[in-house]
Amino acid sequence: MTSDKLYNDPELVEFYDIENGWTADSEYLKTMAASRTSILDLGCGTGLLAAAIAREGSKRVVGVDPAAAMLDIARQRPGGDRVRWVEGDGRTVRLGETFDLVLLSGHAFQVFLTRDDQLAAMKTIAAHLSPQGHFIFDSRNPRVEEWKEWTPALSERVIVHPELGDVLAWNDVRHDPDTGVVEYDTFYRIAAGGRTFAAQSKIAFPSHEDLVSMMNEAGLVVEQWLGGWDGRRFDASASEIIPIGRLARPAVQSNRAQSMTSRT
Ligand SMILES: C[S@@+](CC[C@H](N)C(=O)[O-])C[C@H]1O[C@@H](n2cnc3c(N)ncnc32)[C@H](O)[C@@H]1O
Numbered sequence: 001m002t003s004d005k006l007y008n009d010p011e012l013v014e015f016y017d018i019e020n021g022w023t024a025d026s027e028y029l030k031t032m033a034a035s036r037t038s039i040l041d042l043g044c045g046t047g048l049l050a051a052a053i054a055r056e057g058s059k060r061v062v063g064v065d066p067a068a069a070m071l072d073i074a075r076q077r078p079g080g081d082r083v084r085w086v087e088g089d090g091r092t093v094r095l096g097e098t099f100d101l102v103l104l105s106g107h108a109f110q111v112f113l114t115r116d117d118q119l120a121a122m123k124t125i126a127a128h129l130s131p132q133g134h135f136i137f138d139s140r141n142p143r144v145e146e147w148k149e150w151t152p153a154l155s156e157r158v159i160v161h162p163e164l165g166d167v168l169a170w171n172d173v174r175h176d177p178d179t180g181v182v183e184y185d186t187f188y189r190i191a192a193g194g195r196t197f198a199a200q201s202k203i204a205f206p207s208h209e210d211l212v213s214m215m216n217e218a219g220l221v222v223e224q225w226l227g228g229w230d231g232r233r234f235d236a237s238a239s240e241i242i243p244i245g246r247l248a249r250p251a252v253q254s255n256r257a258q259s260m261t262s263r264t
Pocket residue numbers: 001002007020042043044045046047049064065066067070088089090091104105106107108111
């Protein structure tokens with residue numbers, strides 16, 4: 001997870017924005033953040049989204065990621081000076097402050113490979129949510145088996161690196177049916193000179209049912225399940241699982257509500 005060369009090797013990190021860039025999730029989340037004043041981006045990566053949110057006005061924006069090489073890019077982008085970047089682990093980081101919006105984008109939630117890791121990440125979300133705050137993240141629906149498209153034949157593409165020129169990129173993939181973890185390789189072969197960069201990564205595909213059970217345990221409730229960044233509702237065939245939720249009612253508040261009810 002934290003040792004993945006895709007995120008930790010400065011030469012491979014140079015490919016991240018070329019491959020991923022500004023997508024439908026970035027647009028959706030930037031719009032959602034527009035009405036909030038404090039935003040925590042867990043697994044913020046190269047900070048494209050966090051910096052764009054921070055550029056929109058006076059907001060408290062914090063980006064957390066364990067990969068120093070990703071944060072180096074984040075700090076240098078326009079708006080990067082308006083974000084507080086924290087080198088930290090989404091499972092354990094505790095900032096001692098709360099936010100109106102806690103988000104993980106670009107399937108960052110899937111870097112948490114085990115149930116313990118996923119639950120720990122959810123507890124981090126809960127620890128940083130203000131009472132009225134919301135959280136949102138995306139995870140690919142395992143029923144759709146998107147990893148079947150990450151074979152060399154189906155994934156081959158040509159990308160253009162600003163300094164290295166044309167680059168042939170492709171993936172390869174293995175799925176472990178016992179754990180549900182998908183291990184995938186990423187290759188970049190530079191046309192000029194033939195040098196090849198390679199990384200091996202692992203991601204999890206928790207099911208909708210697993211997410212519901214972990215959220216209960218972490219003290220989170222979901223108000224809406226989306227199935228895609230176009231805003232469609234989640235169903236079994238949706239490609240994405242996108243919960244939008246909040247803290248389960250804090251115990252203190254519900255006790256107070258109970259005692260008020262008994263007085264009337
Ligand atoms: C697929 S990238 C997503 C980056 C960014 N959110 C985006 O939308 O482009 C996954 C990110 O998760 C980060 N990551 C890996 N392990 C992590 C952990 N334990 N806690 C928080 N982030 C982690 C990686 O360094 C990487 O930046």
